[in-house]
Amino acid sequence: GAGVSQSPRYKVAKRGQDVALRCDPISGHVSLFWYQQALGQGPEFLTYFQNEAQLDKSGLPSDRFFAERPEGSVSTLKIQRTQQEDSAVYLCASSLELHEQFFGPGTRLTVL
Amino acid sequence: GNSVTQMEGPVTLSEEAFLTINCTYTATGYPSLFWYVQYPGEGLQLLLKATKADDKGSNKGFEATYRKETTSFHLEKGSVQVSDSAVYFCALSEKGTGANSKLTFGKGITLSVRP
Numbered sequence: 001g002a003g004v005s006q007s008p009r010y011k012v013a014k015r016g017q018d019v020a021l022r023c024d025p026i027s028g029h030v031s032l033f034w035y036q037q038a039l040g041q042g043p044e045f046l047t048y049f050q051n052e053a054q055l056d057k058s059g060l061p062s063d064r065f066f067a068e069r070p071e072g073s074v075s076t077l078k079i080q081r082t083q084q085e086d087s088a089v090y091l092c093a094s095s096l097e098l099h100e101q102f103f104g105p106g107t108r109l110t111v112l
Numbered sequence: 113g114n115s116v117t118q119m120e121g122p123v124t125l126s127e128e129a130f131l132t133i134n135c136t137y138t139a140t141g142y143p144s145l146f147w148y149v150q151y152p153g154e155g156l157q158l159l160l161k162a163t164k165a166d167d168k169g170s171n172k173g174f175e176a177t178y179r180k181e182t183t184s185f186h187l188e189k190g191s192v193q194v195s196d197s198a199v200y201f202c203a204l205s206e207k208g209t210g211a212n213s214k215l216t217f218g219k220g221i222t223l224s225v226r227p
Binding site: 003004033035040041042043044045048056059091093100101103104105106 | 116146148154155156157158161201203214215216217218219220
C-alpha cells in the first residue's frame with residue numbers, strides 16, 4: 001500500500017506568484033492535516049479536514065492561504081501572491097480513526 | 113496555548129553511548145505525547161507514543177515515560193547505533209492518538225552517531 005504522497009516535491013516561485021501543492025492521502029483515511037515547517041523548526045499546524053469538511057483552519061497564517069478537499073480524498077493547499085516568508089516545507093498527513101498521523105515527504109517551496 | 117520545548121542540539125554521540133533527549137510540554141487538559149523521527153531523505157515517522165500519565169512508550173530500543181508531575185516526556189536509548197542518526201521531534205495532541213487532533217511539535221533535535 002502506498003503512503004501519503006505529495007507533489008511537486010520541490011517548487012520555486014517568484015514573489016507574487018500563486019502556487020498549488022497537492023496531497024494524496026492514504027486510501028480510506030478520513031482525516032487530513034497540513035503543516036508548515038520552516039528551516040530548523042518543527043512542523044506547525046495549518047489546517048485539518050475530516051472527509052471533505054474543513055474543521056479547523058486556525059493555523060493558516062493569512063487569507064492568502066487556502067486549502068480544499070472537495071471529494072474527501074486529494075487535498076490542495078493554495079498560496080496566493082507568495083511572499084519570501086512563505087518559503088518552507090509543507091507537510092501533509094493523513095490518519096484513520098484511532099490511529100496515528102502518517103506523513104508525506106513534503107513539498108519544499110522556495111520563494112525568490 | 114499548547115507548546116513543546118526540546119533541548120537544544122545538535123547532539124553527537126559515539127556508537128553504543130546512552131542517549132537522553134529532553135522534552136517538556138505545556139498543555140491544557142491531558143494531552144497525548146509522541147516522539148517522531150525523520151531519517152535523512154525521508155518523511156516524519158512515529159517512533160513511539162503515550163496517551164496517559166505514567167504510560168511508557170517504546171519502540172526500536174527507544175523509551176519515553178509520560179510524567180505528568182514534571183510535564184516531561186524524555187526520550188532514552190541505552191545503546192545508540194549509527195542508523196539512529198536522524199532528527200527527533202517531540203509532539204503532543206490534545207486527545208487520543210492524534211488521529212483527529214492537530215499535533216504541536218517541538219523544534220526538533222539532530223542526533224549524529226559516529227562509529
